Amino acid sequence: MRVAVLGSGAIGGVVISALESGEVPGARLTAVVNLGDSLEDALPLADLVVECAGQRALAELGPKVIDAGKDLLVVSIGALTDDALHERLRGGPGRLFLTSGAIGGLDLLRAAALMAPLETVRIVTTKKPSTLGVPDTGGPVEVMRGPARQIAAAFPKSTNVAAAVALAAGSFDIVEAVVMADPAATLTSHVITASGPAGDYRFEIRNRPSEQNPASSQVVPHAVLTALRELAR
Numbered sequence: 666m667r668v669a670v671l672g673s674g675a676i677g678g679v680v681i682s683a684l685e686s687g688e689v690p691g692a693r694l695t696a697v698v699n700l701g702d703s704l705e706d707a708l709p710l711a712d713l714v715v716e717c718a719g720q721r722a723l724a725e726l727g728p729k730v731i732d733a734g735k736d737l738l739v740v741s742i743g744a745l746t747d748d749a750l751h752e753r754l755r756g757g758p759g760r761l762f763l764t765s766g767a768i769g770g771l772d773l774l775r776a777a778a779l780m781a782p783l784e785t786v787r788i789v790t791t792k793k794p795s796t797l798g799v800p801d802t803g804g805p806v807e808v809m810r811g812p813a814r815q816i817a818a819a820f821p822k823s824t825n826v827a828a829a830v831a832l833a834a835g836s837f838d839i840v841e842a843v844v845m846a847d848p849a850a851t852l853t854s855h856v857i858t859a860s861g862p863a864g865d866y867r868f869e870i871r872n873r874p875s876e877q878n879p880a881s882s883q884v885v886p887h888a889v890l891t892a893l894r895e896l897a898r
């Protein structure tokens with residue numbers, strides 16, 4: 666599998682190094698596309714493009730990847746709150762894949778929602794105020810609460826997870842997202858709760874932030890590499 670990586674920041678950089686050192690059997694790095702580089706030059710060299718460049722880049726470049734018949738693995742899942750973009754990316758001929766990114770439990774939420782619609786779903790994300798770009802008031806404060814679609818758009822670098830939960834739950838409308846700022850949050854936390862006819866669920870994730878970009882967690886590139894391992898088998 667020939668892989669092009671879009672964006673070489675905190676997430677893309679780790680993915681690129683791992684591919685370069687042959688850590689993913691069956692996959693090799695054939696192109697890196699950064700700001701100012703031409704995606705069009707990279708597309709003929711790739712079977713799959715990994716987007717690690719942000720929601721705006723995904724909205725702009727994702728359709729070109731899919732239209733060229735290349736597969737697209739996405740980390741900036743929050744961009745898919747735009748229904749038209751999501752439909753476009755699902756329309757082929759290339760295939761759309763999503764990484765689990767910073768969180769887990771999505772497989773179980775998807776199964777539960779498939780059995781019968783979930784009744785309540787909530788994700789509470791807590792990060793340091795500086796990471797969220799809000800004032801430090803000395804203690805934990807709720808910064809925003811609302812539908813997942815609204816929160817993912819308001820904090821594009823920090824709440825891709827809210828969109829990932831909503832897509833797994835099969836509805837943006839039932840997912841409430843809460844963003845908390847806490848100066849004591851040395852780890853970024855996501856608490857996901859859901860309930861419905863299939864049962865009651867609670868997942869608590871506490872991730873170490875990336876040193877390069879505290880808005881991202883260190884585990885995210887490894888979630889991307891896990892997906893690449895599956896796709897390259």
Ligand SMILES: NC(=O)c1ccc[n+]([C@@H]2O[C@H](COP(=O)([O-])OP(=O)(O)OC[C@H]3O[C@@H](n4cnc5c(N)ncnc54)[C@H](O)[C@@H]3O)[C@@H](O)[C@H]2O)c1
Pocket residue numbers: 671672673674675676677698699700701717718719720721722725740741742743764765766767768821822823825826829875877878880881882885
């Ligand atoms: N799904 C998840 O759980 C999850 C978790 C963390 C981050 N993310 C998403 O991943 C994105 C990347 O995170 P990061 O920490 O690596 O960010 P980063 O800022 O460290 O790196 C982004 C990289 O993308 C490049 N870039 C920006 N626009 C581009 C464009 N149009 N074309 C090509 N390259 C472009 C930048 O130059 C930079 O190298 C975030 O913006 C966020 O949306 C998702």
